Amino acid sequence: MVGAGINGLCVAFHLVRLGARVVIVDQHDDGHPHGSSHGEERITRSSYEHPRWVADMQRCHAEEWPMLEELLGERLVHRGGDAVFFGPEGGRIGEYARAVSEAGAQVDELDPSDARRRFPAFTFADSARVLHDRSAGVLAAAATIRGLGRWLASKGVEVRRPFAVERVESRHGGIAVVGPSVIQADFAVLTVGPWVRRLVPGLAVRPARQHVGYWQFPLAKAGHFPAWVRLGVDELHYGLPTIAGGEMKAAFHDHGAGPGHDADELVPPSEVALQAVESRLREWFVAGVGPLARRETCFYTNAEDDQFLSSWTSDRVYTVSACSGHAFKLGPLTGRRAAEAVWFRAR
Ligand SMILES: Cc1cc2nc3c(=O)[nH]c(=O)nc-3n(C[C@H](O)[C@H](O)[C@H](O)COP(=O)(O)OP(=O)(O)OC[C@H]3O[C@@H](n4cnc5c(N)ncnc54)[C@H](O)[C@@H]3O)c2cc1C
Numbered sequence: 001m002v003g004a005g006i007n008g009l010c011v012a013f014h015l016v017r018l019g020a021r022v023v024i025v026d027q028h029d030d031g032h033p034h035g036s037s038h039g040e041e042r043i044t045r046s047s048y049e050h051p052r053w054v055a056d057m058q059r060c061h062a063e064e065w066p067m068l069e070e071l072l073g074e075r076l077v078h079r080g081g082d083a084v085f086f087g088p089e090g091g092r093i094g095e096y097a098r099a100v101s102e103a104g105a106q107v108d109e110l111d112p113s114d115a116r117r118r119f120p121a122f123t124f125a126d127s128a129r130v131l132h133d134r135s136a137g138v139l140a141a142a143a144t145i146r147g148l149g150r151w152l153a154s155k156g157v158e159v160r161r162p163f164a165v166e167r168v169e170s171r172h173g174g175i176a177v178v179g180p181s182v183i184q185a186d187f188a189v190l191t192v193g194p195w196v197r198r199l200v201p202g203l204a205v206r207p208a209r210q211h212v213g214y215w216q217f218p219l220a221k222a223g224h225f226p227a228w229v230r231l232g233v234d235e236l237h238y239g240l241p242t243i244a245g246g247e248m249k250a251a252f253h254d255h256g257a258g259p260g261h262d263a264d265e266l267v268p269p270s271e272v273a274l275q276a277v278e279s280r281l282r283e284w285f286v287a288g289v290g291p292l293a294r295r296e297t298c299f300y301t302n303a304e305d306d307q308f309l310s311s312w313t314s315d316r317v318y319t320v321s322a323c324s325g326h327a328f329k330l331g332p333l334t335g336r337r338a339a340e341a342v343w344f345r346a347r
């Protein structure tokens with residue numbers, strides 16, 4: 001396994017459960033902030049524009065996350081706050097409404113005036129439609145990463161760090177993973193997030209650095225306050241309450257055009273981007289948005305149409321670039337599918 005973000009750890013988790021012997025390597029230290037999986041929380045939801053993803057998320061909520069919570073012995077999904085999706089006609093809200101209704105998800109469509117009564121902190125300014133996702137919640141992302149690491153260690157899985165892989169190549173009928181030393185294996189699974197084109201040069205993905213802020217917001221506590229996504233005509237803006245409470249994490253989806261999107265460059269969070277997020281927050285909330293408390297950057301690895309890539313990129317190399325800005329919640333299922341693909345090819 002190359003890469004110890006959520007996808008690498010989930011693939012390793014399922015491979016070990018199937019009976020495989022696994023070694024994980026990562027170029028950075030545990031808990032590093034340079035990729036996509038750091039930070040305390042992520043949104044989970046069933047609302048999506050493609051019925052296939054709605055169905056995948058229904059499975060994640062019914063089976064994958066509960067199994068992970070049971071095996072890791074801790075609460076990873078903070079429910080109770082739900083989520084709201086809103087936006088004007090002409091944005092993607094119509095596609096979301098269609099997809100969730102087709103899949104029979106736990107999502108209700110509310111008239112904006114009913115939504116204002118139900119969620120009085122929100123203005124729902126300019127929104128023609130509001131979806132209330134009752135399956136949604138906040139994932140304890142850092143706790144999931146730590147828990148998977150502990151579980152893998154308890155099964156004897158070694159994580160070698162720092163171990164930067166330069167290339168993977170066919171050797172001796174198997175695969176050589178070449179870095180500070182050479183690891184010979186039957187198969188390699190690459191889950192290297194925004195660095196994926198270094199190891200798989202032709203892959204049609206584009207890393208996109210995100211600028212994320214945490215604003216003081218007294219009401220915002222996971223399990224009590226909704227996560228939200230504002231689906232504009234050509235922008236997506238989202239936020240979620242923190243698990244500790246008292247802050248709202250929020251950002252735009254940045255599609256990654258222009259410079260500044262190389263994951264090896266150290267670029268601080270952009271004040272201009274965060275000011276734009278803040279001014280939109282003041283439109284979506286009646287009151288309560290306090291000063292910016294913290295900021296960070298994080299990476300999406302965008303594929304065409306926000307899709308995920310998870311497939312064989314050579315005979316013995318399976319690549320998971322399931323990272324188009326919204327893949328944490330799907331990690332346990334993506335990991336299961338990738339692990340099964342490798343396990344069955346090995347049989
Ligand atoms: C701001 C932000 C908000 C998000 N919000 C949500 C959300 O609310 N809900 C949701 O479901 N998802 C969300 N996501 C998406 C989700 O976090 C990512 O899709 C997911 O974390 C991707 O994980 P990964 O394991 O593929 O990549 P990463 O976490 O980037 O892991 C890749 C790992 O590979 C290692 N690596 C890379 N190259 C090499 C090499 N050559 N040798 C050795 N190691 C290497 C890196 O060091 C890294 O540790 C968000 C993402 C961001 C950035």
